[in-house]
Amino acid sequence: MIRVSIRAAMIAGVMPMLAMPSAAAQAGQTGGQATEAGEADPAAPKASEERGDIFITGVRQAYRGDFTLKEIPQSVAVIDGKTLQEANILRLTDALDLNASVARQNTLGGLWDGFAVRGFAGDENLPTGYLVNGFNGGRGFAGQxxxxxxxxxxxxxxxxAALFGRGEPGGTINIVTKQAQLGETFGTTSLQVGSFDRVRADADVNVAVAGTLTARVIGYAESAGSFRDTIDEKRWGFLPSIGLGIGDSTRLTYDFEWTRVETPFDRGIVVLNGDFDTVPRNRFLGEPGDGDHVARATGHQLRVQHDFSDRWSLLVGASYRETLLTGSSSDAELVPSRQKLFTDGRSLSRQRRSRRYDSDHFAIRAELAGDFELGGMRHRVLIGADHDEFNNDQDFRRFRPPVLTPTTTDRAGNIIDILDPVYGRFPLPTPAPLNNRLDTQKATGIYIQDHISLTDRLQVRFGGRFDDFVLRTDNRITSVLSQRSDQRFSPQAGIVYALADALSLYAAYGEGFRANIGTDVSGVIFDPETSKSIEIGGKFSLLGGRLAGTLSVFQLDKDNVLASDTSNPGFSVAIGKARSRGVEFDATGRLPGGIDVLVSYAHVDAESRSTLLDPNFSFQIRPGDPLINIPGDTLSVLATKAFDVGGRQASIGAAVQYVGDRSGATGTDFRLPSHTLARVFGQVEVIEGVELFGEIRNLFDERWYANSYAALWVQPGAPRTGAVGVRTRF
Structure with a gap:
């Protein structure tokens, strides 16, 4: 007899457990009904019937469990692939703009993803960390x-953090990739053209090869100019996935990543005396002769899921990823005594830098999930262990302008005239070695979580994670070898009380840490960054389940926080304590009239809690000083409506994002102004399986600024742009 386990199907994916489905997903696939575990969910894994057998076709995410949205003492938001496709969003950074709790941060001249969740961003000398299918995928230098x-x-x-381990207290971004769907054959292709000579092609083809073996081939290629003078970009990626069903309870998945990005390093514009019209937003102040930075990544993931029964399952996985970033750039000097621009208002003194950042990251994990009755109460447990090793090999070289004197020449300062730039005016200076070191981190952790249903309305969650880690830095220039080891226990606890079927209240507390990789300029490895977090909120479901959301308040406290050492790039300085607290509101669903909405608002007050004299610029960091690039208020609203045109499917949509003013340089009164961006998009099926789509971004051509590190390193946002394309489905 064939027995189909609904629970086994549910735990094979994360969306039925966590998802607050996006408006687009509801519009296109769920008929506007907010989904919870046990209900039909298009993002849930599917089961295929082959010769009388039932095979699991989805893969459960690690660090999860079998929970409905209202049972989780945590705020969770999901941005699904349909939303990304409808709005023609192409980069992770742009996608995260849809959630108000996420703020843009420094992107190393546009070469990595930098963002903060609830006010905290992590190490400024590394890309912001995120998970890919539960593995730490944000480390390394693979480009945006x-x-x-x-x-x-x-x-x-x-x-x-007590469950994920070694993360930021504000939250974690987990990317779930498109994986092979067993026993199915389907695909999409698209071609689009856009502003500034952008041309892009995508393909996603899932093919049932034989029996329960399925391959999914995903690829993209893009070539684009930019509103920034002399800046263009080329990128491509090959992202196949192979799925294999073994019997009726085991699923093996292998994912491959091979990507490349080529683009010049771009620090943006300069702002003098608070005047954001100092130069046009298109003006590039580097040197085209520096050529492109090239970012490469090669990655492998292998996951095996086995269901022992409809109550117990095991997930085992391993990941290995290599990245390499190489290139040279000419960047504005920040120290006033070396910067001629502060003297005459037009002559920008520039450093010249070269980078070779090479990294590899290996991780392995195993997790057992169970559901059982004990003492008359239901227990849902997660028991797991993981180990990872991260090697960060950096060769950084720099030429620096001399301290200004009456005899300092423009050539000596590598000067460019910001009002009338002439590229290639002087021979490019040769950078000298500044930082050549290998940072190694090895960490092993074990964790357990028990989610107990005390009554039909009251649930509690207890958990903890123990980590043992070793940090090692080999400075090849100074011949200083630094090493430290430490152990940490991170507890967590939560409670959920259902006032009614449509309303539940929750509270959660957690502690965590993040090892501070690298050293100060003298070779001392910093203490780990530690954190304490508390969150209280409520979750609701209205309009018969068509509108769902979360309202929460939070406070996060961190110790041993680091910032970049500007005088010694690649090194850090300790700035002590920081705190972030705020209010968030997230809602998604279908309004009367068939309008699907996604609304996200956040008020965040993120500030330093220590007193520090900055060693580079001699400014004072005081308690209450805001953290850089964190707006006080952010609002994002996206709405779509589907309809028929001559019997063909069509949809239109619009999105608005407001970002409040924010600090543009640590310890100063320089601030980036607020901005409001609008976007419209739509698509229509012209014949069966073929649709046209288009979008306009920054509809009202707002002048805006994405992020800043200092007044001389300000990243302007793009003006009004558009794109049109054609997509096929089969």
Missing amino acids: RDVSGIERIEVLKGPA
């Missing part, structure tokens, strides 16, 4: 991540 191959993006906010 493309959305091709992304099934959905999960914004897992709140004090969950």
Whole structure:
């Protein structure tokens, strides 16, 4: 007899457990009904019937469990692939703009993803960390991540570090990739053209090869100019996935990543005396002769899921990823005594830098999930262990302008005239070695979580994680070898009380840490960054389940926080304590009239809690000083409506994002102004299986600024742009 386990199907994926489905997903696939575990969910794994057998076709995410949205003492938001496709979002950074709790941060001249969740960003000398299918995928130097191959993006906010381990207290971004769907054959292709000579092609083809073996081939290629003078970009990626069903309870999945990004390093514009019209937003102040920075990544993931029964399952996985970033750039000097621009208002003194950042990251994990009755109460447990090793090999070289004197020449300062730039005016200076070191981190952790249903309305969650880690830095220039080891226990606890079927209240507390990789300029390894987090909120479901959301308040406290050492790039300085607290509101669903909406608002107050004299610029950091690039208020609203045109499917949509003013340089009064961006998009099926789509971004051509590190390193946002394309489905 064939027995289909609904629970086994549910735990094979994360969306039925966590998802607050996006408006687009509801519009296109769920008929506007907010989904919970046990209900039909298009993002849930599917089961295929082959010769009388039932095979699991989805893969459960690690660090999860079998929970409905209202049972989780944590704020969770999901941005699904359909939303990304409808709005024609192409980069992870742009996708995260849809959640107000996520703020843009420094992107190393546009070469990595930098963002903060609930006010905290992590190490400024590394890309912001995120998970890919539960593995730490944000480490390394692979360029800004493309959305091709992304099934959905999960914004897992709140004090969950005790389970994930070694993360930021504000939250974790988990990217779930498109994986082979067993026993199915389907595909999409698209071609689009856009502003500034952008041309892009995508393909996603899932093919049932034989029996329960299925391959999914995903690829993209893009070539584009930019509103920035002399800046263009080329990128491509190959992201196949292979799935194999073994019997009726085991699923093996292998994912491959091979990507490349080529683009010049771009520090943006300069702002003098608070005047954001100092130069046009298109003006490039580097040197085209520096050529492109090239970012490469090669990655492998292998996961095996086995269901022992409808109550117990095991997930085992391993990941290995290599990245390499190489290139040279000419960047504005920040120290006033070396910067001629502060003297005459037009002559920009520039450093010249070269980078070779090479990294590899290996991780392995295993997790057992169970559901059982004990003492008359239901227990849902997660028991797991993981080990990872991260090697960060950096060769950084720099030429620096001399301290200004009456005899300092423009050539000596590598000067460019910001009002009338002439590229290639002087021979490019040769950078000298500044930082050549290998940072190694090895960490092993074990964790357990028990989610107990005390009554039909009251549930509690207890958990903890123990980590043992070793940090080692080999400075090849100074011949200083630094090493430290430490152990940490991170507890967590939560409670959920259902006032009614449509309303539940929750509270959660958690502690965590993040090892501070690298050293100060003298070779001392910093203490780990530690954190304490508390969150209280409520979750609701209205309009017969068609509108669902979360309202939460939080406070996060961190110690041993680091910032970049500007005088010694690649090194850090300790700035002590920081705190972030705020209020968030997330809602998604279908309004009367068939309008699907996604609304996200956040008020965040993120500030330093220590007194520090900055060693580079001699400014004072005081308690209450805001953290850089964190707006006080952010609002994002997206709405779509589907309809028929001559019997063909069509949809239109619009999105608005407001970002409040924010600090543009640590310890100063320089601030980036607020901005409001609008976007419209739509698509229509012209014949069966073929649709046209288009979009306009920054509809009202707002002048805006994405992020800043200092007044001389300000990243302007793009003006009004558009794109049109054609997509086929089969």
